Structures are given as C-alpha cells and as structure tokens.
Amino acid sequence: MSFDPQALGRLGLTEEQVELMDVAENFCRDQTSIAAVRDMIVDKSGLDRAAHKELGQMGWFGIAIPEAYGGVGLSLAEAVPVAEQIGRRLMMVPFIPATVAAQAILTGGTPSQKETYLPQIVEHGCASVALLEPDGSFDLTAIEASAILGADGYKLSGTKTLVENLDSAKILVLSAKIKGAVRLFVMDTRLIAETAMRPEILIDETKRAYTLTLDNITLPESALMDESKAAAALQRIDLAANLLASAEQLGAAQACIDYTVDYLKTRKQFGKLIGSYQALKHTIVDAYVGYEKARSLLYAAAHSFEEQGKGEIATRMAAVGAGRALSFAADRSIQFHGGFGFTYDCDAQLYRRRAIFHDSLFGNTRWHKKKLAALLFN
Amino acid sequence: MISVEDFAQDAEKWFAEHTPRDPGFMLPLTFMEVGTDQQFEFLRNWQRQVYEAGFLGAAWPSEYGGGGLTDAHQSAATKVMRAHNVPIMMNTIGLSWAGPLILDIGSEAHKKKYIKGILSADDIWCQGFSEPENGSDLGNAQLSAVRDGDDYILNGSKIWTTHGHYGKYMILLARTNPDAPNKYAGLSFILTPMNVPGVRTQKIRKLTGEHGFTQTFFEDARVPADGLMGAEGMGWKIAMQTLEYERGARGGQAGGYSITEPDPLEILNLARESGQIDDPVVQDDLIDFIIEAQSLNLNGQRAKIGALVRDNPAGLPLMDKLAKTEFAREINQYALTLQGTRSAYYVDEPNAVDGGWWHRSYLNAFSATIGGGTSQIQRNIIGEHVLGLPKSY
Ligand SMILES: Cc1cc2nc3c(=O)[nH]c(=O)nc-3n(C[C@H](O)[C@H](O)[C@H](O)COP(=O)(O)OP(=O)(O)OC[C@H]3O[C@@H](n4cnc5c(N)ncnc54)[C@H](O)[C@@H]3O)c2cc1C
Numbered sequence: 001m002s003f004d005p006q007a008l009g010r011l012g013l014t015e016e017q018v019e020l021m022d023v024a025e026n027f028c029r030d031q032t033s034i035a036a037v038r039d040m041i042v043d044k045s046g047l048d049r050a051a052h053k054e055l056g057q058m059g060w061f062g063i064a065i066p067e068a069y070g071g072v073g074l075s076l077a078e079a080v081p082v083a084e085q086i087g088r089r090l091m092m093v094p095f096i097p098a099t100v101a102a103q104a105i106l107t108g109g110t111p112s113q114k115e116t117y118l119p120q121i122v123e124h125g126c127a128s129v130a131l132l133e134p135d136g137s138f139d140l141t142a143i144e145a146s147a148i149l150g151a152d153g154y155k156l157s158g159t160k161t162l163v164e165n166l167d168s169a170k171i172l173v174l175s176a177k178i179k180g181a182v183r184l185f186v187m188d189t190r191l192i193a194e195t196a197m198r199p200e201i202l203i204d205e206t207k208r209a210y211t212l213t214l215d216n217i218t219l220p221e222s223a224l225m226d227e228s229k230a231a232a233a234l235q236r237i238d239l240a241a242n243l244l245a246s247a248e249q250l251g252a253a254q255a256c257i258d259y260t261v262d263y264l265k266t267r268k269q270f271g272k273l274i275g276s277y278q279a280l281k282h283t284i285v286d287a288y289v290g291y292e293k294a295r296s297l298l299y300a301a302a303h304s305f306e307e308q309g310k311g312e313i314a315t316r317m318a319a320v321g322a323g324r325a326l327s328f329a330a331d332r333s334i335q336f337h338g339g340f341g342f343t344y345d346c347d348a349q350l351y352r353r354r355a356i357f358h359d360s361l362f363g364n365t366r367w368h369k370k371k372l373a374a375l376l377f378n
Numbered sequence: 379m380i381s382v383e384d385f386a387q388d389a390e391k392w393f394a395e396h397t398p399r400d401p402g403f404m405l406p407l408t409f410m411e412v413g414t415d416q417q418f419e420f421l422r423n424w425q426r427q428v429y430e431a432g433f434l435g436a437a438w439p440s441e442y443g444g445g446g447l448t449d450a451h452q453s454a455a456t457k458v459m460r461a462h463n464v465p466i467m468m469n470t471i472g473l474s475w476a477g478p479l480i481l482d483i484g485s486e487a488h489k490k491k492y493i494k495g496i497l498s499a500d501d502i503w504c505q506g507f508s509e510p511e512n513g514s515d516l517g518n519a520q521l522s523a524v525r526d527g528d529d530y531i532l533n534g535s536k537i538w539t540t541h542g543h544y545g546k547y548m549i550l551l552a553r554t555n556p557d558a559p560n561k562y563a564g565l566s567f568i569l570t571p572m573n574v575p576g577v578r579t580q581k582i583r584k585l586t587g588e589h590g591f592t593q594t595f596f597e598d599a600r601v602p603a604d605g606l607m608g609a610e611g612m613g614w615k616i617a618m619q620t621l622e623y624e625r626g627a628r629g630g631q632a633g634g635y636s637i638t639e640p641d642p643l644e645i646l647n648l649a650r651e652s653g654q655i656d657d658p659v660v661q662d663d664l665i666d667f668i669i670e671a672q673s674l675n676l677n678g679q680r681a682k683i684g685a686l687v688r689d690n691p692a693g694l695p696l697m698d699k700l701a702k703t704e705f706a707r708e709i710n711q712y713a714l715t716l717q718g719t720r721s722a723y724y725v726d727e728p729n730a731v732d733g734g735w736w737h738r739s740y741l742n743a744f745s746a747t748i749g750g751g752t753s754q755i756q757r758n759i760i761g762e763h764v765l766g767l768p769k770s771y
Contacts, residue, residue, distance in 0.1 A: 008672050011679040011686070018685045254689075261765050275767040282757040288765060289697050292690075296676035297669070299686055317669050373661040376668065 009304035009314025011296070016078050020063075024085040027054070034347055037090045037206055044199070046208040047168050048092040055125060061098050062122030065106065069118035076103070076240055077302040080247045084298075087248030088255045090206050090350060094128065094165035096244045101127035101186075103240040104173045108184050108225045108233025117171050117186060129237060130160035130174035130212055138363045140175065140182075140234050145214055147176040147183065153221050154178075154185070156214035162361060166197055166210040173225075175234070176214070184225040184233050191217055204357035206350065239315045241362040243305060246298050246315075246322035249358050253291045253326040256351035260284055260333040267338075280336055287329040294321030313375055316368040323365050326355040379447060385436070386454035392431050393462040398424065404725065404735065409470040409636040410540050410745040413588025418544060421468035425499040428634065433459070434467060435497040435632040438481065443494030444632075452633035459634060467634035471541070472496035472503035474631045476549050476569070478623040479616065483608060488569070492547070497632060504545035506536035506570070506594060507617065513538075514755050516551070517562045517614060521596060523552035530554075530568060530603050532576070532596040538749070542579045542592030545572045551617055554610045565613030569605035576600065586741050624750070637746070639702065642671040645709055648716050648736070660716070667709055674701055693764050700756035703746035710740035 031051045040046060055061060063079045065071025072078075079099055086095050102121045105113055121127045131140050145158030156176055166172070166189070173186050198211045225233065261284060264275030274280055301318035305311045330351035334341040341348050359365070380388075401420055406412045412421060428434045433455040438444025445451070467473055477496045480488045495501030512518045521534030532552060539545070550570040558564030572579070576599030579592040607616050623631055649655045649664060680686045681694040713736040714721045725734035747753045761767040 008668070009676075011676055011683065013683055013685055021685065257765075261767065264767055273768040275761070276770045278754070278758070278770055281761040281767050281770065282754065284765065284767075285757045285760045288693070288760065289701055292693055292697065293670075293673035293677060293701070295686075296680045297673050299680060300672075300676050317672060320669055321673060369662060369665045372665050372668075373658065376665065377655060377661055 007310060007313075008317065009297075009300040009307075009310050011300050012303040013299070014074075014077065016074050017081055017302075020078050021081040021085075023058075024082045027058070028085040028089045028091055032089050032091050034090065034350070037092060037350075040092050041205045045165075045167055046092050046206070047094070047165065051091055052093045052125060055093055055095065056123060059122065060095070061102070061125035062118075064099060065102055065118050065122055069114060070122045071118065076243060076305055079244060080298065080302040083244040083247035084251040087251030087354075090252065090255070090354065092206055094125070094168070096241065096248065097128040097164040097169070098125040099244060100237055100241045101129050101171060101173045104129060104184060104233050104237045105186055105225070107236040108229040109186060110222075110226050112222070113186050113225060120171060124170060126165075126169050127171040127173070128164050128166055128169040129241075130163040130166075130172055131234075131237065132160065132162045132361070134159055134161050134211075138367045140238060143175055143177060143182060145174075145176040147178050147185070147219070147224075149178070149221070150218070152218055154219045154224065156217045156219065158214045160212040160214065162200065162209045163212050164207065164209045166192075166212060167199075167208070173237075174212075174214075178224075178227075181227075181230070182234065183227055183230050185219055185223045186225055187217075187219050187223045191219065202357060203360075204353045206354065207357055235312075238362055239305070239312055242319045242368075243298075243301055243315050245358050245362060246294075246301065246318045249322040249326040249355065250291065250295055250298055252351050252354050253287075253294070253322070253329050256326065256329045256333050256348070257284065257288055257291060259347050259351075260287075260329070260336055263337055274336075283332055284336070287325070287332055290321075290328055291325045294318065294325040297321040309375075313372065316363075316372050316375075319363065319368045320365050320372075323355065323359055323368075326351065327359070330355050380451075382448075382450045382454050385447065385451045386458060389433050389455040389458040392433065393458050393464055396427065396431070397462045397464045404733065404738065405465050406468075407466070407638040407739060407742065408745060409466060409468050410749055411590065411742045412468055412541065413584065413586065413590040418468070418541075421465055422499045422502070424465050425467050425469055425634075428459075428464075428467065429497045429499070434473075434634050435477075435493075438477070438493060438497070438632060439489075442481075442489045443497055456633045456635060463638075466636050466638065467632075468541075468636065469496060469499045469502055470636035471505045471549065472501065472547075472632075473634065474624050474636065475505060475620040476503045476547070477632055479549075479607065479620050480569075482619075483616075485604075487604070492569070495546075501546045502541055502544045504539050504541045504548050504572070504594075506539055506548045506550040508536065508538050510535060510537050510593070514752060516617070517565070519551050519553060519565060521550070521552045522556070523550075523554045523566060523568060525554070525603060526600075528603050529600045530606075532570070532599040532601060534596055536594040536596075537592075538582070539579070539592045539594045540590065540749075542572075542594050543581055543589075545579075548572055548594070549620065551613050554613075558611065562614040563611050565617070566610045567607040567613040567616040568601065569607065570601045571605075574599055574601060585744070586738055621750075639706070642667050642709065645713055645716075648713055648731070652716050652718075652731075654716055663712065667712070670705055674705060677701070690764060693760075696760050696764055697756075699746075699750065700753055700760070703743070704753055707740070707743035707747055710736055710743050714740060 059072050062071030063074050064076045067073040147154040147156050169189050172189050196213045200209050267274045297318040301314040304314045333348035337346050340346050436445035436447045436452040437449045440446030523530040548570045550568045553564050554566040555564040576597045578595045581589045654660045717731045720731050723730035
C-alpha cells in the first residue's frame with residue numbers, strides 16, 4: 001500500500017451539517033440533563049419519551065432517509081452532529097438503532113419493504129436491529145440463527161443478543177441463515193412474544209438491550225429482505241453503526257473532559273487547585289488532544305462515508321480514534337476525582353461505562369485495526 | 379501580474395529541473411539540523427537559487443527584494459516545493475521571524491538593509507532568546523542592554539543559538555530595564571549585528587556528534603540602538619508576535635519550508651523492504667501510525683473550517699506543534715525497532731540501514747520537542763489557554 005492521505009478520507013462540510021450542529025447542540029442541551037438521565041437509569045424502558053417524540057417531530061429519524069419515503073433526504077453525514085450531541089448529554093433515545101435499521105432497509109429491503117417501513121421509522125423512530133449472538137463475536141456473518149421456509153413462512157431458531165431498545169421497537173431488522181447463507185429479515189415486533197425477550201444487564205446503565213429467543217417466531221415470506229443485497233446491507237449496518245457510535249462517543253468524550261476540567265479548576269489540595277499539578281494537567285491535555293484528533297477522523301469519515309473503499313477505511317479509523325479518546329478520558333476522569341471518582345455519584349463512571357459499551361457492540365479497537373490491516377496491507 | 383496557476387506551473391517546471399538529487403551527504407530535515415559546513419554551504423546556495431528563480435519571498439514587496447506578488451503565489455510555489463521534496467530553506471530565523479517582523483513594524487531603513495539578504499541567504503540570521511539559566515522561562519531573560527548614546531551595550535550570554543557561528547545578525551531579547559514592575563516589562567527586542575567586538579560564539583556539540591548551535595557571549599558589545607524594534611519594554615510582546623509568524627498563524631513569512639514533516643510512507647517502505655510488512659504485530663503498530671498521521675493531516679484541514687472548530691478555535695493551532703513533533707519523534711524511534719541487529723549502527727557505517735538516516739532523524743527529532751517551547755510547555759499552554767486550567771507556577 002502507499003500512504004495517500006486522500007485515499008483515507010478527507011474533510012468537508014455541508015450547510016445542513018452546520019445547521020444541524022447548532023440545532024442539535026441547543027436541543028439536546030435544553031432537553032435533558034445529567035440529573036434527568038440519572039433519574040431515568042432506574043426506569044425499566046430507559047427511554048426518554050419526551051425527547052424521543054421531539055426528535056421524531058423534527059424529522060431527525062429521517063435525516064438520512066430519501067424524501068420519497070418521507071425522510072429529509074440528507075445523508076448520514078448530517079446524522080453525525082445529532083448523534084454527537086445526543087452522546088454528549090447521554091440522552092436516552094435510540095437514535096442509532098433506529099437510524100441503522102433504516103439504513104439496512106434502505107440498502108437491502110425490497111421496494112415494498114421500503115415503502116412500508118421507512119415512512120414509519122421517520123415518524124416514530126422505533127426500530128432496532130438483532131444481529132449479534134451469545135458467542136460474543138463481532139463478525140456479523142458468523143451467526144447461528146437460522147430460518148427455514150415452511151408452509152406458513154420462515155420459522156426462525158436461535159438467539160440474538162444486545163438488541164437495543166427492543167421493548168419500544170416496532171420494527172426489527174434481524175439476521176438468520178437460510179440454507180447456510182446469511183440473510184436479513186425485517187419484521188413487525190408484534191410477532192414477538194413478551195416471553196421471548198429478556199432484558200440484559202448492561203455495563204452502560206443509560207442503554208437498554210434485550211436477548212431475543214427466536215425459536216417460536218415464524219415470519220411471513222414477505223419479511224425476507226432482498227437476498228442479493230444481504231451482504232451489502234450487513235456492511236452498511238456495520239459502517240453506519242460505527243460512524244454514529246463514534247459520534248456518540250466523541251460527544252460523550254467532550255462532556256467527560258469538560259466535567260473533569262471543571263473539577264480540576266475547583267478542587268484544592270496542598271493549598272492549590274489540583275489542575276495546577278501537571279500530573280493531572282498534562283494528562284487531561286493528552287485526553288483533549290486525543291479527542292480533537294478523533295473528531296478530525298470522525299468528520300472525515302462522515303464526509304467520505306459514501307465513497308467506495310474510502311468510506312470504510314475512514315469510518316474504522318474514526319472508530320479507533322473515538323473509542324480510544326473516550327476510554328482514556330473517562331478512565332483518567334475516575335482517577336482524577338479521587339475518592340469521589342470511586343462513587344456512583346461521580347459522572348466519570350457514566351462515561352467510562354459508555355465507552356465499554358460502545359467497544360462491545362460493532363467492533364472494538366483491535367477488531368477495527370484488524371479490518372484496516374486487511375484493507376490497507378492486502 | 380502573473381496568475382497563480384501560471385506561477386505554479388513555472389514553479390513546477392523549475393523545481394522539476396533544478397531540485398538537487400543526492401549531494402553525496404545527508405541533507406538536514408530541519409534548519410536546526412544543519413551540522414556541517416558542507417551542509418550549510420549547500421543549503422545556502424540552494425536557497426539563493428530558489429530566491430533568484432523567484433520562488434522565495436514571492437509575496438514580499440519588490441522594492442526590498444521580494445517578488446511583489448501575493449501570498450497565494452508563494453503558497454503555490456511552497457506547495458510545489460513540498461511535492462518535489464526539495465531541500466529546506468535554511469535561513470529560517472530570517473525568513474520566518476526577523477523578515478516578517480521587519481516588514482511589519484521595521485523602519486524603511488531596516489527594510490532596505492535587511493530584507494534582500496534574508497532572502498538570498500547572504501545574511502544569516504539567528505535567534506538569541508534562550509539563556510543558560512532561562513530557557514522555558516524565557517520571560518526571565520537577563521542579558522542586559524544599557525543605552526549609551528546611539529548604542530546599546532550588551533552583557534550576558536545566549537545559548538542554543540542555531541546557526542550562531544554563521545550568523546550575521548541576531549534577533550535578541552534583552553533586558554533594558556531591570557527594575558520594571560514585572561519580568562516581562564523589562565524586555566526589549568533588538569536587531570543585533572554579530573560581527574562587532576565583544577560578541578563571541580562558541581560551538582556546542584549536539585547529541586548527534588555534529589555541531590550546529592552555539593553559546594553566544596556578549597562582553598561590553600556595542601550595537602546600534604536603531605536596531606530596537608518597537609519601543610523599550612515591548613520585547614516580550616514582539617517575541618510572542620514572532621512566534622506567531624513562525625507558527626504560520628499570522629502569515630507574512632517568506633515561504634518555502636524549513637522543517638520536513640515525517641512521511642509515514644517512509645516507515646511503510648522500511649517495513650516492506652525489511653520483509654516485515656506482513657507481520658501482524660508490525661501491522662498493528664503501523665496502523666496506529668497511519669491513523670495518527672491521518673488525524674494530524676485532518677487536523678490541519680479542519681483548522682481551516684470555522685464551523686468544525688467553533689467550540690474551541692484555539693485548540694487545533696495550539697496543539698499542532700506538540701502533536702506533530704511528538705509524532706515525528708515516535709515514528710523515528712519506532713523505525714529503529716524494524717532494523718534488527720542493524721539498528722546497532724550509525725551514520726557512515728556501511729552496513730547501517732539507509733545509511734543511518736533513521737537514527738539521526740530520531741536523535742534530531744528532539745530538536746523540535748525541546749526547541750521552540752518544549753512539549754511540556756506546550757501542554758501547559760494548551761491546559762491553561764484552551765482548557766482554562768490554573769497556572770502551575
Ligand atoms: C536544536 C535546538 C535549537 C535551538 N535553537 C535555539 C535558538 O536558535 N535560539 C534560542 O534562543 N533558543 C534555541 N533553543 C533553545 C530552546 O528554546 C530551549 O532549549 C527550550 O526553550 C528549553 O529551555 P531549556 O533548554 O533551558 O530547558 P529547561 O527550561 O531548563 O527545561 C528542562 C526540562 O524541564 C521542563 N520544564 C521546564 N519548565 C517547565 C514547566 N513550567 N512545566 C513543566 N515542565 C517544565 C522542560 O520541558 C524540560 O523537559 C534551541 C533548542 C534546541 C534543542
């Protein structure tokens with residue numbers, strides 16, 4: 001390979017992105033607070049219904065959905081600033097699952113599935129994806145779940161894990177093998193019995209996810225998505241999820257750094273503000289530098305997302321940068337709060353847990369680097 | 379006026395034809411690296427050629443020796459120079475510090491006297507800021523300048539003076555008022571000739587074994603007071619202003635470049651040529667370097683897009699030096715680990731990988747993590763000026 005920066009993604013910006021940055025920043029700041037998020041942690045559904053409804057009214061679930069399906073007709077690049085601000089406030093709304101499900105349908109759905117489901121997602125934003133399985137693999141194609149066509153449709157078997165916000169989802173995109181080949185289905189969640197869902201205990205208490213037992217579910221034949229586009233849709237899901245998760249993480253990293261810097265400016269020991277001690281000052285600067293570098297990677301990924309090859313490289317680089325930035329900032333945040341940092345009341349834990357959660361969903365740093373190695377060195 | 383496009387085309391043609399290839403000795407990657415007379419003469423000559431061809435100082439006023447064109451012209455030429463990986467412009471203190479300052483606030487006489495020699499490299503400039511006892515704490519500089527008629531009488535010493543023994547002029551930070559209300563207020567900025575009685579330079583050997591900077595002693599050295607820039611007491615402010623030219627934050631430099639930035643491609647080549655590019659352990663490291671290089675490259679692009687830096691406009695510019703110089707140090711250090719037993723060798727050993735280039739680059743990389751404000755000081759600056767943390771001292 002050769003190192004051609006242009007081949008790795010580049011920066012750029014649309015007017016809509018700039019606009020959304022402002023609107024999203026103000027909206028998310030005014031709509032919620034860490035105190036409200038903490039209150040909602042004990043809520044079973046963990047859904048900020050008011051915020052969720054407003055997101056729908058502003059059309060944000062349809063940002064990257066074409067106008068023909070009732071969407072705004074922009075691209076995922078414009079969804080990035082929204083995810084960033086949602087992440088910054090740890091807002092409990094399933095923006096990523098809904099957006100990713102829509103992208104899956106857009107890429108791999110049949111014409112009638114697109115017409116049926118996309119306008120609904122634009123309207124209510126209640127959609128999710130069921131792709132991961134209990135073995136813990138990040139590989140979306142290494143699955144056990146299967147679907148067998150019978151007289152009344154596809155009979156499913158197997159188990160899906162980490163299905164985000166399944167309790168409130170109305171539409172679900174799921175993967176299963178038909179005769180050994182990975183296929184995608186899109187279904188109405190009313191077909192899922194309450195007993196098939198088990199709420200999972202997550203490291204990130206501001207997120208919700210379920211284990212879903214597929215064994216008693218039979219899907220109509222019309223639920224099968226376009227078989228010829230299954231691979232492309234899976235790839236789309238992977239990259240869209242990583243792009244938006246990177247944005248969410250960097251929003252959280254910003255909040256985490258601000259939170260820590262505030263403490264360093266107010267807490268005194270040995271008669272001095274602890275932020276004057278360079279063991280802390282220099283380390284938080286390193287966290288900040290890491291965060292800014294990752295943001296550059298993120299915006300380049302957003303801008304290059306639709307470009308063949310480049311999009312994937314830029315997105316995986318952003319995922320590495322964002323994962324590291326939040327993990328480091330939050331890890332040091334715990335330490336720099338001293339005994340308070342060890343408490344549940346200190347927000348540092350919220351950010352640290354968020355980083356671990358994201359590292360667990362659609363690939364962690366090592367996974368992305370392995371993929372990059374294949375893309376760059378072969 | 380010639381169009382920027384035509385100018386760029388002329389530059390392309392000229393550099394394609396005139397860029398010197400392999401002079402037979404190692405060329406410095408930065409102006410601070412110039413270590414031998416051979417290197418010095420070669421680079422001085424090269425700068426003169428580039429200037430005479432019109433691709434250096436293109437945007438400086440023609441009445442003082444510049445090209446009389448615009449910044450866009452010079453940028454285009456500089457871009458071509460980078461693309462051709464041409465040797466650096468070595469009279470950096472003149473081109474990026476003294477020259478822009480003189481054009482900005484110097485007198486007509488200053489401009490007439492100094493600008494052309496800066497561009498042609500006939501007059502080498504050096505910078506007398508650091509002192510043996512005052513380095514990072516530059517504001518505490520103590521070299522004394524006492525006014526006596528039309529002269530200042532200088533006493534004290536400067537150190538780590540890059541190109542000190544080649545220097546014809548120095549930009550000097552001196553204390554004109556030891557009783558000023560604070561340490562900064564007592565400083566003045568003086569353009570100082572080096573070839574006057576009482577000024578003596580002593581070469582200092584660098585960690586590479588080469589020479590290249592000096593300690594400069596001033597013993598009752600008498601220099602014309604008309605070298606004072608601004609007014610007495612403004613030295614600190616002006617010194618900070620020159621830093622902005624140097625960082626490119628203000629524009630106004632002569633152009634060209636004096637520091638080659640590491641090209642991660644080189645390390646990939648090294649890994650390939652040494653048969654390690656398929657080693658997954660090495661790939662793991664290389665990908666980190668590629669991501670780092672890419673993020674720095676993108677930082678540069680993003681710094682120019684207002685909407686993408688609006689929450690912290692000072693952040694990217696202030697972290698630029700820290701991030702780039704530390705990266706250069708690390709990538710060069712890493713390169714040594716790809717050389718097996720041959721990493722034991724140094725420049726001039728026939729069995730050294732790439733003639734010892736990586737070793738020298740690694741050692742020289744510290745010039746940028748120490749010179750111009752150390753990485754630790756950069757972190758203080760970012761912590762205090764971007765994040766608003768309390769001062770440490
Ligand atoms: C190759 C090279 C070329 C140079 N060329 C020139 C030149 O042309 N003209 C010129 O005037 N100077 C020049 N310098 C000098 C350079 O600017 C100083 O070396 C630098 O500012 C550091 O000062 P010092 O050497 O006195 O180190 P010190 O200030 O003594 O620093 C020693 C160590 O302490 C750390 N430190 C100091 N203060 C703090 C603090 N407040 N917080 C945390 N850490 C701190 C430093 O980071 C460093 O690691 C050059 C230096 C080099 C290496």
